[in-house]
Amino acid sequence: xxxxxxxxxxxxxxxxxxxxxxxxxxxxxxxxxxxxxxxxxxxxxxxxxxxxxxxxxxxxxxxxxxxxxxxxxxxxxxxxxxxxxxxxxxxxxxxxxxxxxxxxxxxxxxxxxxxxxxxxxxxxxx
Numbered sequence: 001x002x003x004x005x006x007x008x009x010x011x012x013x014x015x016x017x018x019x020x021x022x023x024x025x026x027x028x029x030x031x032x033x034x035x036x037x038x039x040x041x042x043x044x045x046x047x048x049x050x051x052x053x054x055x056x057x058x059x060x061x062x063x064x065x066x067x068x069x070x071x072x073x074x075x076x077x078x079x080x081x082x083x084x085x086x087x088x089x090x091x092x093x094x095x096x097x098x099x100x101x102x103x104x105x106x107x108x109x110x111x112x113x114x115x116x117x118x119x120x121x122x123x124x125x126x
Contacts, residue, residue, distance in 0.1 A: 007085060007117065011040050011059065014084040018077070027064065031102050035066045048118060057117045059087060066101065068109045078113060087115035 008024070015022045021029065021037040029035055043058040063069055063077060074094070081087055097110045 007057075007059070007087070008040075008042075010085045011061070011081065011087075014080050015040065015061065015077075017080065031104075035064055035101055035106075035108050037064055038062065039064065043114065049120065051120070053120075055119045057119060058090065059115045059117070061113045061115070063111045063113070065109050066106055068107075069096075069111055074111055074113065081113075081115060085115075085117075087117050090114040090116050 012022055012024070015038045018038070023029075023037060023039045025039070025041050027037060027039050029037055039062040041060050041062075043060045045058070046056050048054045048056045061077065061081065063074060078089055082089065092114065094111055094113055097112075099108045099110065100106065101108050
């Protein structure tokens, strides 16, 4: 599947609209780069419903920012992802995590947001 027309391409394009670097799977940011970026990935697939062909596909979007994520920024990201990809926000807690940027005293705040896409009756084209 061509990434530019699938769900991964839609996620990437939506995140790029925020004018921060976007990485798939892991960050390739270097220590001397600004650590203000997104990482997104597929998370897992689970069976759902009564049919053997019903699944929920789960995706994660990680917001990584030096110092802190601006208040309300996560809401902007959620809204944009829902509008541009038709993914649904998972009904669970979103926890902030913290790390120190390597070789500095700078705190890096990270937030993971999980979304899902139901696929019914083996309709793998969505």
